[in-house]
Amino acid sequence: MTEAFGYRGYIGSRSYFGQNPPQHVQNLVIRDFCRRKGFDFLLSATEYAMPGCHMMLNQVLTELPVVQGIVLYSLFMLPRDTEKRRAIYRRVIDSGASLHGAVESQSIHGAADAARVEDIWLIRMALPHCPTNL
Amino acid sequence: MTGFLSPDEIALGDRFVADQWLILPVEDADALARIRDRTAALAAGHLGMPLPNDPQHFLDRIGDRVGPARLNDLRLAVIQGLNAESWFRTSYHALARRALSTVVGNELAMQRTVGLSVQLPGDDSSLLPLHCDVWDGDSPYEVVLWLPLVDCLRTKSMCILPPAANARACAGLKGFADRTVDDLFASVEQDLVWLDVPYGHFLLFSQNLLHGNRVNLEPATRWSMNCRFKSLFSPYADKRLGEFFEPITLRAATRLGLDFRFPDGFHD
Incomplete structure (x- = not known):
């Protein structure tokens, strides 16, 4: 059995919550995160531009047996569907790997981390419905 | 709109529209040799070896000297060295100057840094x-000039999905929403065409077509370069002018137009 090695980067080519930084900037943020964490960086996969498409993320998840983790440019690149996100957390944790959001500097190693990140996600989803002036 | 293009331009354009790729002999053999020789010299320098007498053989057999673990460091050293050469991008453009002018236009934007792929035999x-680059943030108006530095045949080359099969795959893509790119590959594998591009030729293709590579099952290493070109004034996508592309063949009338200012100082 191959020993897991390195952390696969994951960047986007479309806007997520209104954010669409250049791909080389996304990679810089991921590389910097990996350097600070002492991770071996594996070249990033780039998600397709079609809204709602996560085919490349699905592909990256198939690598879980052979990588130590996945470093997303942002946790907000995960699917908007809550059940799909939770399934990804479970899949990563069950494989003994970890999931990271580089720009947020947030990491998921276990269920407690996943719950914390999920809280952030749900609040982020609710923010557009909140008053902006009081 | 007839009679404006020459018969040769029409023929080449029609081929590109029909197939969305062209394989043609390079237009400047000296420029190609210079690029290949510098590539080999940079690789030898990185590995602490003397200049090779036969650069093409040296590149083909690089797998005898470096394994997958050190391959990316070698690749980066070589491509950073090449991109630092003042003549490099000019030479790269010269390889397909006429074809680019015919297929894309005579006022071009060129990718600022040329990419390099090195694929050892059996390395996964x-x-x-x-993928389609258009799905990854590139503009559908771009083309890729793909250049082999060794003979790239069969799995040592790249594969591409012909336009009709590509259209069928795109129409059915939503069926892969919860699946992987490997699943997509399996569904189109029988329609993929492996492009044989010998040294001395270039491949010009539309990245609107699905393309990619698989494990190189040939006995020698693939060395290929890639660089995107587009008409300077066609729409850009995520790869923007300035950070990813830069103008290379701005023409005189455009220069005058860009510099033009109406006389001012009038008020209603």
Whole structure:
């Protein structure tokens, strides 16, 4: 059995919550995160531009047996569907790997981390419905 | 709109529209040799070796000297060295100057840094999954000038999905929403065409077609370069002018137009 090695980067080519930084900037943020964490960086996969498409993320998840983790440019690149996100957390944790959001500097190693990140996600989803002036 | 293009331009354009790729002999053999020789010299320098007498053989057999673990460091050293050469991008453009002018236009934007792919025999660590660059943030108005530095045949080359099969795959893509790129590959594998591009030729293709590579099952290493070109004034996508592209063949009338200012100082 191959020993897991390195952390696969994951960047986007479309806007997520209104954010669409250049791909080389996304990679810089991921590389910097990996350097600070002492991770071996594996070249990033780039998600397709079609809204709602996560085919490349699905592909990256198939690598879980052979990588130590996945470093997303942002946790907000995960699917908007809550059940799909939770399934990804479970899949990563069950494989003994970890999931990271580089720009947020947030990491998921276990269920407690996943719950914390999920809280952030749900609040982020609710923010557009909140008053902006009081 | 007839009679404006020459018969040769029409023929080449029609071929590109029909197939969305062209394989043609390079237009400047000296420029190609210079690029290949500098590539070999940079690789030898990185590995602490003397200049090779036969650069093409040296590149083909690089797998005898470096394994997958050190391959990316070698690749980066070589491509950073090449991109630092003042003549490099000019030479790269010269390889297909007429074809680019015919297929894309005479006022071009060129990718600022040329890419390099090195794929050892049997190595699965540097594969490029099936993709359309247009799905990854590139403009559908771009073309890729793909250049082999060694003979790239069969799995040592790249594969591409012909336009009709590509259209069928795109129409059915939503069926892969919860699946992977490997699943997509499996569904189109029988329609993929492996492009044989010998040294001395270039491949010009539309990245609107699905393409990629698989494990190189040939006995020698693939060395290929890639660089995107587009008409300077056609729409850009995520790869923007300035950060990813830069103008290379701005023409005189455009220069005058860009500099033009109406006389001012009038008020209603």
